[in-house]
Amino acid sequence: MSFRRKLLLVFALTVFISVAAVGWIVSVLSRRAFERTSDDRTLALVKQFQREFARRGDDVVHRVEAIAASEPAAHMAVAVTRGAPDYGAYLSEAKSIADSQRLDFLEFVDGQGTIISSAHAPARFGYKESDLSLTQPISKDAYLKQENVPDGVVLGLFATRAIAIGDRSLYVIGGRRLDKDFLASLELPSGMRVLLYQNFGPAFSAQLLIDPSGTVEQADKLAPLIQAAQQKPGEPTEIIHWSSDPANNESMHALPLRGRDQQLVGVLLVGQSQRSYVELEHQITLVALLVGGAGILLAGLLSGWTAGRVTRPVEQLAQAARQVANGNWNTRVDLRSKDELGELAESFNQMTRELLEQRERLIQSERVAAWRELARRLAHELKNPLFPLQLTVENLLRARQQSPEVFEEMFQESTATLLAEIANLKSIIGRFSEFSRMPQPQLQQANANEIMQGVARLFEAQLRSQRAGITCTLDLDDRMPMIAADPDLLHRAISNLVLNAMDAMPEGGTLTLRTGHDGERVRLEICDTGTGLAPEECERLFTPYYTSKQHGTGLGLAIVQSVVSDHGGKISLESAPGRGSTFRIELPLNMDKLSATQSHAHAAKPASLI
Amino acid sequence: MRHFDLRLLAASSLVLVGLAHAARRPQYGGTLHVAIASTPSSLDPAALGQLDAVTCRNLSSLLFDTLVTMDDFGRIRPALALNWQAHPGNQRWQFRLRPGVAFDDGSLLTPGAVAASLRAGNPNWTIYALDDSIAIELNSPDPSLAAELTLPKNSIVKRLPGKVSGTGPFRVSDWQPAKKLVVAASEDYWGGRPFVNSVEITLGTSARDQMMLRELGKADLIEIAPEQARRTAMEGRRVSESAALELVALVFTHQQPSPEDQKLLDALALSVDRASIKNVLLQGGGDPAGGILPNWITGYEFLFSTEFNMVAAQQRRAEVPYAPAWTLSCDPADSLSRLIAERLALKAKDAGMTIRPISTGIGDLRLVRTSLVSVNPRVALTQVTAALGLPPPGLSGDNLEELYKSESALLESHRIIPLFHLPVNYGLSPAVKNWGEKRTGAWDLGEVWLGTEKP
Structure with a gap:
């Protein structure tokens, strides 16, 4: 998860938790306030009923007295x-x-x-x-x-x-x-109502429960409360759930009504609707959700902006680091802030500058070293034919001066030697020239197995003629996919590796040519059981003109690496002294390049016709 | 001087005698104002059956005549029929019509019109229109056919689209269904023109409003509830009272009372304290009834018991181990029925029974009030049993013994407990003259004339 997302998540969680906490606190406080208000209202209604009851009682007394x-x-x-x-x-x-x-x-x-x-x-x-x-x-x-x-x-x-x-x-x-008219005459606050249960029998009867409109629906739900009032002293209260909607809940307070002999003649039920509380709670929840949502949205925007402010330099630094890692050492971070990030960016830029300078120095020194090596190699390569040339010419001069009778014979022999050595010199010069003129691969559909088999056939006779026997083993993947490659270049590169392997096994051994693939890439391995290489040799092995052999130009592996690189692949070496070596070439399938190349070719045809 | 005084005295006496005679002499003219509680929606006698029998008959008699009428003693009198003859076996009857009688639309009364009118109300009869008479053939012998023809439903009516026409002493002048009926005197009525010019009847008037109208002098004839009659008379008001014409009874609505039900019904009958109900609730009005028909019609009603015996009732009740709680329905608009029902329930409770009066629906028991439609006992019993949903009495002859047995069988079926026979009472203003008080409670407004007295 990116730093920006983490920052956004932290912001959102903080806002959400804050809003939820505030909503919960407000909800709890409002519930308590509502319960207090409900109790107060119920108490007020009970007192109102008692006053109304007393007033009606006085009224009845007065009327009966008037009649008397x-x-x-x-x-x-x-x-x-x-x-x-x-x-x-x-x-x-x-x-x-x-x-x-x-x-x-x-x-x-x-x-x-x-x-x-x-x-x-x-x-x-x-x-x-x-x-x-x-x-x-x-x-x-x-x-x-x-x-x-x-x-x-x-x-x-x-x-x-x-x-x-x-x-x-x-x-x-x-x-x-x-009766219901008496109940209807009571002035009730909004959300409250009064029911009367007429206690005419021991068993609860729904018909005996009335409200100002008459009989009460779902009266059975009030039976437990009424029975509690019938059986226990005091004034019980209960929340009645009329339906699954909590807004229809009602807080019912039971007030026992007693006659002259304290017998229970009725139960007055004062109902307080929970609708306003539930609606208030819903509103609080809704507001909390809206505020929370808005907060989260705002947090997202703010965190995005802040994260942008904070993480952009970091991301620039990370991007620059990735570019440096990819070899683009010219990368620079353009930060002008004066904070720690600015210092970091400046340090980064300083680092890349120093890296570039070091690389330039390294390249320069490597170039010098390469020229020196080249000079040494050239000197060495050229020295060998030149010495025979010198000797032959000196022998020819000596023969003309000392033995004119054999001069003609020596002349013939010397010119042959001279021509041979000159041809050798031309050959040396040609190889250097060839390396400098490595052609670009001409991609076409190629089968890596066939290439490996072709190389094996090419060296079959040579391997057999070796004094110490070298056994060639083919370990080819039957399901190798076709690749887009230049078969000739690959053939040449693998041939070079096979020659190296043969050179590495003067005492004989086993040469293994192996192929494989992992879906996206193919793998070509040339393994020998020869002398192997030391780690420091492995590091320099692909350097042009470097060779570990007595008689090499140092161009073979350089050519191999050049061919592999031109195909978009890479070559690696696993080797240890005395344990042989394994060159592993990994090539992309490159079929997309093949189609692009073909389309280019098709597109180019009409133009060439013109 | 002395002779002069004597002459003056004689002349004054003659004037006074003349004035007094003039006050008693019938006078034509004026409008008789009547207020009743009933609310008929039609004037067709066939539709008037929805009203109580007395009101139905009285309203019908204003506009329509029957072939024959019945006097207070049950004797058949000629009306539209001058004479009649029952063929042997009482299965074919022939009535010769009064000539020259016309309907109020001017058309003459013909045997065909009479036959058509009677066929409408009696589909089982075969009626022939002859030259000047009609003949009625019955499926079975009926010695009381003439008495049946006195019923309002057998009034001779000429039915026209949207209108009915009759031959009665009055013709319709203004008709507002269920609200008001104004009838004007028929000048050429075959029985002679009524004295009053018109009769204005206000319908749907409550008992209280009727009393108010009479007190204000806006009603000459009103209905008086039986329980109010005595007090009204004691207050000096003019009250006309018929013989006991209305039956108050308890009817068991279940078709076949079980043996337990019969015992309970016996207990209930014994628990009825008719005396206290008569004295208090009826205010002395009405007669305790043991039979369905009153004694003045049958002469044997006293043979049926009206005994109040709570001990016997409790014993009879105790013979049934479990008694159901019965409901007792009555007309909720009738306060007297309601009071009687409540009193019956209280007494039944004393006897160990539970009876709950109800105002709506039909209970296990019904407290009913039904008027007797005829003073002919055979016709009356048949009509009462039909009105109460009881099995028909099954009378074939015309003798009293058979009638007694039939009524006894009805009572022993435990479907009915007679309670009272109540009279029909009318309040009359002083201006109403020549009110022929009849035992049947019938109006004879054709003979009434209006004086000048004020209430």
Whole structure:
């Protein structure tokens, strides 16, 4: 991973972690704040309900007191004192009075507890009012009670007053229903609602749970909370999950409602929607994501810019170093900053300058050394034929002066020798000239195996005629691909290597010609089991005019290296004294060059025709 | 001077007597204002069957006539038919039509028109239009055919597209379905022109609004609920009361009561405290009923028990180990039915049964109120059983013993528990004169005339 990417990653992670941390902290804080607000609102609603309950209770008390003080009630009380009342005369009395006083329940009950008239259950005349305790004092306050009506049982807020006529009494029991209308009359803050469970039996019944609109959907989900309120003291609270959407969750607070004898007559459920909190949390998350995303984007831009500022010199230095490594020692880093990177760049440039100077000196010294070697070699090569020439000429002169009779014979022999040596000189000069005029390879499809086999055939007879036997072994890859190469040049280069190998095995040995490939390149190996070379010899082996042999021009391996280089390949040597040597030539397939060459050739044909 | 005083006194007396006589003398003219609760959507007697029988008959009688009518004692009287004759076996009847009678569109009443009208309501009858009469042939003998012809559904109607025409004492002047009906007196009515010029009937008026209209003098004739009749009369209002014409009963809706159901129904019948319901809920109105038909029609109704015996009810209930919780349905718009149902449920609870009154749907038990359509017991019983969904009584003869057996069998089937027979009550304004109070609760508005008294 590049330095710039690392820098970008660090920047992005830093921003992301920062935003995530801030978002989490804000979320936690908002949740706590919301929970506090929810608790406060629930408490306020419970208090509001209690105030409303007390107000309604006072209202019921006042209305019942007004009824007890009214003239119809007094007449009824008087009638009751006179014995069995005429129920028919009072059948609709309670109903009309209850309507006028806007009460849902009203009953007139005589001293024996017999219902004289009932507004909510007119057919109950003559029945006993079971909830009226004639032995206990009448409560001054309103109270909760479950009341039987023709449709079943309902929950109501009641008050009782007595009208005493002599030693007899008429009881007025009035009340109002605690139903959906009562719940609807409560003013609730947004997001809150109130449900009422009418506790008419030990088992939970969904029909007994009402809200301001009537029955409650999915009421069964509230059963555990209601049962907790039924069975345990206190006011339990629970989060109700109405659906898989957390926005529909609701915090429910259960407030037990108790009657006169502290029996549980109902459970008020105050619901606080979690929607606002969930939406707030979503908003925080969304904002955090947006800020995080923007931060990451900004971080990317900033880090890109910063990294560009910071890493560009480094990258220039790295690029320059790569160019130097590739041999381009003229590379310079153009940095004008005055910081450490600037110093580094200046040092780099200083280094390349010194390298160039050193190389120039080295080249110069190598060139001098090469000329010296060339001179030495030329002197050596030329000295050998010149000495016979000198001797022959001196012998010829001596013969003319001392033995004219044999001069003619010696002349003939001497001229032959002179011509032979001169030819030798021409040969030496020709080889040097040939090296200076190495032709460019003419690429064509070539089979490396065939080239190796051709070389082997060429030297087959020579190898057999050697005093010490040299065994030639071919180890060729059957699946060698075709390559684009000049077969003649390659043949010549390999022949040179084979000659070297033969020279390296004066005591005989094994010559192995091996081929192989790795898909992209082919490999040609010429192995001998000869004397081998020392490492320092290996280093100089490919230097022109260098030879380790007594009678060599030092051009053979130079020619081989030149041929291999012209094919885009490389040559290497593995050798150790006494363990033989292996020359390894690696050549690219170069088929693309072949097609380009052919297309050039095709393109050139019409032009040549013109 | 003394002679002068005597003459003056005699003259004054004559004037007063004359004025008093003039006040009692029938007067033509005026509009009789009527308010009723029913909301008929059609004036065709065939469609009026949706209303209660009394209202249906009273509205129908304004516009249409039947071949024969029935008086308070169940006697058949001629109307559009002058006379009739039942052939031996009571399977073929022939009615000779009154001549010169015309429909309110001017066309004459013909045997063909009468036959067409009757065929529409009685597809099983074979009716022949003869020269001046019609002949009716039945699939089986029916001694009560003449009584059946008094029913409103057998009114003679000439049905035209979008209109019905009759031969009654009034003709339609303004008709707003379910809202208002105004009828004008037929000048050439065969029975004589009605005294009032027109009758304006406001439909769909609640009991409270009817009372208000009467108090304000805007209604001369209103309906009075049975439980309100006594109080209204005690307040000095003018109330007309018929004989007990309406049956209040509990009907078991299951077709075949099981033996357990029968025991429970026996317990339920014994738990009904008719006396307290009559005294309190009905405010003294109506008669406790043990039979389907009232005693004044059959003469034997007193033989059926109306006993209230809670102990016996509890014992009977105890014979059934497990009693289902029954529902009791009644007309939710009828407060009296609702109260009676609640009282029945309370008493049933005392007997150990669970009965829950419901306002919607049909319960295991139904509290029904149905008017008797005829004072002919055979016709009345047949019509009541049909209206209540009970099996037909299967009467073939015309004797009382068979009727008693048939009604007894119905009661013993445990499908019905009669509770009360209620009268039909009307509130009348002082201006209504010559109100012929009838036991059948029938209006005879053709004979009514309007005085000048104010409410």
